[in-house]
Amino acid sequence: MSQKIKTTCPYCGVGCGVIVSQDERGAVTVAGDPDHPSNYGRLCSKGSALAETLGHEGRLLSPMVDGCVSDWDEALDTAAKGFQRMVRDHGPDAVAFYVSGQLLTEDYYVANKLMKGFIGSANIDTNSRLCMSSAVVAHKRAYGADIMPCSYEDLERAKLIVLAGSNTAWCHPVLYQRMMESKRQNPDLQVIVIDPRATPTAETADLHLPIKPGSDALLFNGLLVYLEQGGERNGLFVNQATQACDEALSAAKSDAESIEHVAAGCGLSVELVERFYRLFARTERVVTLYSQGINQSSSGVDKINAIINCHLLTGRIGRPGMGPFSLTGQPNAMGGREVGGLANQLAAHMAIESAADRERVQRFWDAPAIPQKGGLKAVDLFSAIEAGKVRAVWIMATNPAVSLPDSDQVRRALAQCELVVVSDCMALTDTTAYAHVLFPASTWGERSGTVTSSERRLSRQRAFLDTPGMARPDWWIISQVAQRMGFQGQFDYRQPKDVFREHAALSGFENAGTRGFDISGLADLSDLQYESLSPTQWPLTSSTPQGTARLFGDGVFFTPDRKARFVPVTHQLPRNQADATYPLILNTGRVRDHWHTLTRTGLSPRLASHTIEPYAEIHPQDAQGFGVVQGALAQVESACGSVIVRVKVTTNQQQGSLFIPMHWNTQFAETGRVNVLLPGVVDPLSGQPEFKHGRVAIQERRFAWHGFLFSRRQLQPSGAVYWARSRGAGFWHYEIAGDSTPENWAEMARSYLCSKGHEVGWMEYTDRAANRYRAARFENNILESCLFIGPDLKLPPRDWIAALFKKHSLDATERASLLSGHAPDEKADVGKTICACHGVGEKRILEGIRIHGLNSVQAIADQLKAGSGCGSCVPEIRAMLAAS
Structure with missing residues (x-):
């Protein structure tokens, strides 16, 4: 009998529920949870493939100190004493934490508590700074709090969906499926995409505005003016529930003089802009979704406020089927914001600049100190590390040596930092390479806690796997360091539920409705109630025990006078303009x-x-x-x-x-x-x-030779200037290229593919005049690896060769085909993968279209299964249908 566990997907901010089944042999299968209100059983390709990512390959299984395997006592003591020394010698701001939207809320809460309440610095920032911080500031300016007012069900109740800077089909596929299903059931629903690129999302929209990069604020300022001039102002709402409308309109009119001016500045036709404006104006139920194309900008805050201004003017907020909607990037970016994981926040949505809030949090935590001002934000933090102002950093569940801008600067900073502590589940990342202390962290499937999705919905992640090696949950690691720093009483947590109850209690502490984030209704959960907690949206209090679907329907906000704020916005060009050197x-x-x-x-x-x-x-x-x-x-x-x-x-x-x-x-x-x-x-x-x-x-970039290789082992293709590898079914696939042609191809090939002194079967083909070389290595008649080299890009197709690695042996025909570079029969070459959910290749779909007359997405899904999974390949299938 298989065991079934309900948990939550660890990828994007949609927060999909999944059901994990595990049989007696330990084999795991993953399916969507039909009862979870975020996805109702749907999963994207990433969620569907979760079971393929649960192995221990590459895992960090024991603590490491200075590159050597250690034990927990030594590693924890080394980190704790190092932090204590930095605080003693250089002050609390010499220490920093850089955390992650991949952490669970309980982990996040303990990290923020240790840094802000007990080390006494606000130098804790998160990789959510890279995706959500502009939304945080815009929400606080408009609403008085970092609150997202909508629910996913508003996407199904809307009559117009505007996607600004969001390739939803690829980045939030389950929400995209919900939109497309709503459109199928309600053909009147219109979808508008605002994006410089013709993304898969744009290809399926009713209207695509290929906007000039960076000009979004000008477009929405023009919309604000159009709505006002067209009589679309909701006078009752604006007068009773908002402030500063005239100031915002004045700024918008100065910025967006006319539709012609807007169109020219945005690189759009006047007709396209007018059509968008008319659709928005005449449609009451409008949801505007914005994501990284808006947020990740040197004027992202203003862009978001320009969007919110349009909804405030028309009163299209807080009611079903309407509102501005921020699509979160990570599974717990919102949970991190709830606990104060950003350097400019306190826990429970309290303000670090407020003396009353600082005193309240300090008293609740019984903390020795609360910082008086915000700490260093991500980019500034790593600049401060390189400058020697921050001397110790603890990085948790993130990879800034890859993900931050100017990532070589991040590497320089970490290389000279006095103490780098990294908590991660993987042994080798670009960031763990710089660690003096490495903590092995548990990961999805092994840990238990909560996350919060884009629609403010708390969901449980539940453990269903044994934790490998010496790995431990992040909240435990942080608590142990805190105890070794002398804070035993305040970090004496036994289970994640202990942390959660404290977090929930703080959210309601001296709140009385003045703070939007409030889950105090969960503060007294029993152990059993925590384990069985159902997905629920906050605020969740004693008066709203079932949660809250949407906010601001009563026209009451969280500013001092309880009115929303229009924010005057002036369009700004991005600071990085093209020039002759970098055009x-x-x-x-x-x-x-x-x-x-x-x-x-x-x-x-x-x-x-x-x-x-x-x-x-x-x-x-x-x-x-x-x-x-x-x-x-x-x-x-x-x-x-x-x-x-x-x-x-x-x-x-x-x-x-x-x-x-x-x-x-x-x-x-x-x-x-x-x-x-x-x-x-x-x-x-x-x-x-x-x-x-x-x-x-x-x-x-010209190369002397190009090639590819397949191997059942990970290899290091020395001599290749360019290489990229990807995981195949039982093998690794490398694309390679080099600047200098070796004198002996066979010697180079064997250096790639063979271990010294290990006898193997070997086949090769050389055409020295044409600079072509092919080789294959066999073990017990099984294809173990193969290499193809040529002077240019004219190399054999890869997909049918990959299929040979599924065979237990190769016959003479297949061996001959391998060296010739031609598939033994045409059906063996299925082409590049289009549908990742069902492994359907391009050539199979084209054959279905051209030979078998499959003339619609549905027909292809019915016959070939392509597009019947997560649906994110549907735009590509539509393009293939159109081209055929």
Whole structure:
């Protein structure tokens, strides 16, 4: 009999419920939870593949001190004494924590409590600074609190959905499915996408505004003026529930003189702008969703307030089917904000600049000190580490050596920092390489606690696996360090439920409705009630025990006079404008099947099959102008650094811009870390970095040879200047290229594929005149590895070769085909993976369209299953149908 556990997905901020089944042999399967109100059984490709990421490959299984295996006592004492020494010798601000939206709320709470209440510094910031901090500031300016007013059900009740800076189909696929299902049931629902790129989301929208990068505030200022001039102001709501409307309108009118002016500034046609404005004006139930395309900007706060202003003017907030809606990036970015995980916050949404709030938190915690001002935000924090102002840093569940802008600066900072402590589940990341103390942390499936989704919904993550090795949960590690620093009584937690109850009690402590975040109704949960806690939205108090679906429907906000604030906004161009040296604008973001820096999704063959290496999308005219071609390798440079990536030529990319994904790290593509290109430019109000507007140049990167190899083992392809690896089903796939041709290909191949003194079966083919080489290594007649080299990009298809690794032996025909580079029959070559959920290749779909007459997405889903899973491949299938 299998055991079933209900838990929550560890990826994006949608917060999908999953049901994990585990049989007697320990085999795990994952399915969507049909009862969870975030997803009702749906899962995206990443969630569906969770079971493939649960192995112990690459795990950190014991504490490490100075590169040597240690035990918990030594590692904890080393960290605690190091922090104590820094505080004693240099003051509390010499210590910093850098934490993560991957932490559970209980972990986050203990970390924030230790830093702000007991070390006495506000130098605790989070990687949520990189994705959500502009939304935090905008919400506080408009509402008086960091509150997201909507619910997911508003997406199904809306008549118009505006997606601003959000490739929802790839980044929040389950919400995208809910929207598309709502549209199927209600054809009157209109979807508008505002994005410089023609993303998969834009391709399925009713209207796409390919806006000039960075001009969003101008577009929404123009909308505000249009709504006012068209008589769309909700006078009763504006007069009774808001302040500063006239000031915001005056600023918008000065900024957006006319629709023609807006269209020119946004790079859009007048007709397109007018159509968007008319749809918004005539539709009562409008939800405007914004995500990283808005947030990750040097003026992200103003952009969000420009959006909120439009909803305040029309009163389209707090009622079903309407409101401004922030889509959260990480599974617990909102939970981290609840506990004060940002450097400029206190716990429970209290303000660090408020003396009353500081006194209240200090008293509740019985803490020796609360900092008087905010601490260093992420980019400034690592600058301070390099400058020697911060001498000790504890990094938890994140990889800043890859994810922060100007990531080579982060590496320089960590390399010279006196004490670097890292808590992680993985042994080798770009960041753990700099650690003096490494703590092995438990991860999804092994830990228990809570997370909060984009719609303010608390859900449980529950453990269903034994914790491997000496790994421990983060809350326990932090508590142990705190106790060794002399704070035993205040950190004597036995279980995560102890932390949660304290967190819930603090949210209601001396609150009386003045703070929006309040889960005091959960403060007295019994152990059993905590274990069985159902997904519920806050506020959740004794008077609202079932939670709260949406906020501000009563026109009451959390400002001192309880009225919302319009915020005057003036459109600002991004600070990184293109110039003659760096003529292209760089935009970064996610791909469909990967997550953050690949430490989890990089282990899944299913997820790695869709996008196997870093790439740069470029418009055909730019490709021609800069001399790069489809499939070639190119070097992209900025004032900060350079990368080498594969070229993708597409009209989906706006002319004058490049798009490069954010995910690749040194373990998966040594030259593919895109954040080396981006300077540490931030929004001055939020500190959120500008990830959508870098300045770069691109040129062809010529190589003497190109190749690829497959191996059942991880290899280090020495001699390859470019390499990128991805996980396959039972093998690793490497794309490689080098500058110098070896004198002896066979010697180089054996250095890649063979262990010294190990007898193996070996086949090879050499055409020295054409500079082509192929080799295959066998063990007991099983294909163990193979290598293909050529002078250019004309190399055999990869997919049918990958399929050979599923075979227990290869016959003579298959061996001959392998060296010839031609599939033994055409059906063996299925083409690149389109549907990751069901492993359906491009050629199989094209065959279904052209030969079997499959003429719709539904027909393809019915016959081939492609598109019937998470649905994020549907835009690609639609494009294939259109092209055929």
